[in-house]
Amino acid sequence: MTHAYILIEALPGKGMELTSITKSISGVKTVHLVTGPYDVIAYVEASDLKSLGEMIVKKIQASGCVARTLTCITVEE
Numbered sequence: 001m002t003h004a005y006i007l008i009e010a011l012p013g014k015g016m017e018l019t020s021i022t023k024s025i026s027g028v029k030t031v032h033l034v035t036g037p038y039d040v041i042a043y044v045e046a047s048d049l050k051s052l053g054e055m056i057v058k059k060i061q062a063s064g065c066v067a068r069t070l071t072c073i074t075v076e077e
Contacts, residue, residue, distance in 0.1 A: 004072060005041060006042045007072065009038050009039055015039040028043075
């Protein structure tokens with residue numbers, strides 16, 4: 001399994017909506033609305049890197065609420 005933290009910058013006024021959308025995505029384990037340069041941090045699990053990339057591009061970024069993402073893949077648990 002591949003695990004990652006996804007730091008997400010939401011479009012203005014879309015943080016709450018993005019949090020709700022992200023929580024409903026399969027493979028997303030936790031989601032937090034936070035302060036700072038990013039608005040939402042999600043901890044996710046995927047079967048491999050390809051699946052992780054598809055989750056980010058086809059589900060999270062395609063939500064219509066995202067300005068940009070930064071993905072931090074874990075190297076040890």
